Amino acid sequence: MFREAEENDVGEIVKMLANDRLGKTRENYTHPLPKQYIKAFEAIQSDTNNELIVAVLEGHIIGVLQITFTPYITHQGGWRATIEGVRTDESVRGKGIGSKMITWAIERAKTRNCHLVQLTTDKTRTDALRFYEKLGFQATHEGLKLKL
Amino acid sequence: MFREAEENDVGEIVKMLANDRLGKTRENYTHPLPKQYIKAFEAIQSDTNNELIVAVLEGHIIGVLQITFTPYITHQGGWRATIEGVRTDESVRGKGIGSKMITWAIERAKTRNCHLVQLTTDKTRTDALRFYEKLGFQATHEGLKLKL
Numbered sequence: 001m002f003r004e005a006e007e008n009d010v011g012e013i014v015k016m017l018a019n020d021r022l023g024k025t026r027e028n029y030t031h032p033l034p035k036q037y038i039k040a041f042e043a044i045q046s047d048t049n050n051e052l053i054v055a056v057l058e059g060h061i062i063g064v065l066q067i068t069f070t071p072y073i074t075h076q077g078g079w080r081a082t083i084e085g086v087r088t089d090e091s092v093r094g095k096g097i098g099s100k101m102i103t104w105a106i107e108r109a110k111t112r113n114c115h116l117v118q119l120t121t122d123k124t125r126t127d128a129l130r131f132y133e134k135l136g137f138q139a140t141h142e143g144l145k146l147k148l
Numbered sequence: 149m150f151r152e153a154e155e156n157d158v159g160e161i162v163k164m165l166a167n168d169r170l171g172k173t174r175e176n177y178t179h180p181l182p183k184q185y186i187k188a189f190e191a192i193q194s195d196t197n198n199e200l201i202v203a204v205l206e207g208h209i210i211g212v213l214q215i216t217f218t219p220y221i222t223h224q225g226g227w228r229a230t231i232e233g234v235r236t237d238e239s240v241r242g243k244g245i246g247s248k249m250i251t252w253a254i255e256r257a258k259t260r261n262c263h264l265v266q267l268t269t270d271k272t273r274t275d276a277l278r279f280y281e282k283l284g285f286q287a288t289h290e291g292l293k294l295k296l
Contacts, residue, residue, distance in 0.1 A: 076184050117294045118268070140270060144285035
């Protein structure tokens, strides 16, 4: 049900990312798919510290997230897992798929010996904040962004 | 003045990380230095998407930060730079070294074609939040952490 994404999946992934209140303003889901999506996929796939994971149900991609594993000097040289780009298909919303995806990612982070799983969520996504808090995450940090 | 850290620098880096209200509870600055710090340094050094940067003044390390460059599918396949583990030596506090370090990291992120620089800061570090906001960062996100 969960596996690493393949190049053939990228179109369906971008479709999901674009079908979102914030995503629709910043993604570009067109045919053919803009080349930068494929380039990003190739960069992720060739990096052992990045995994693009899809949830598959009956042959259809119903969810996506990316996990980045990072070695840090801080916390006594501990590795962290950062989750980003979490989306589920609207056809399966409210069925616990998101929760299963995050739980899977947490287990994956343990396998990679991470001491911490982290993510940021836009403050306007109040449902997402509650969702992550239910799963045990604590909103202890400010998430700061600077657009270049 | 700014360069990538070398293995010989790790002791001084950990000393700075440990000399901090939060850091002192989670770092372990002892002689000899715990091996996991050196292992983390080696993992960072061998990863082209991670850079541990030190600020050097008159032969002494006066600051440190880590930059992670990550390819994402989101934002049309855009790369991001994540800054973490920012510390300046207490001997140079209030002299603008931190600001120069972050400005340097932002320029480095541009060189790596990142569209965004991001970081999280503990909500109890109110000075740090003001510091980053002055540099143009916006606290648009909640930073969530889950300890494993």
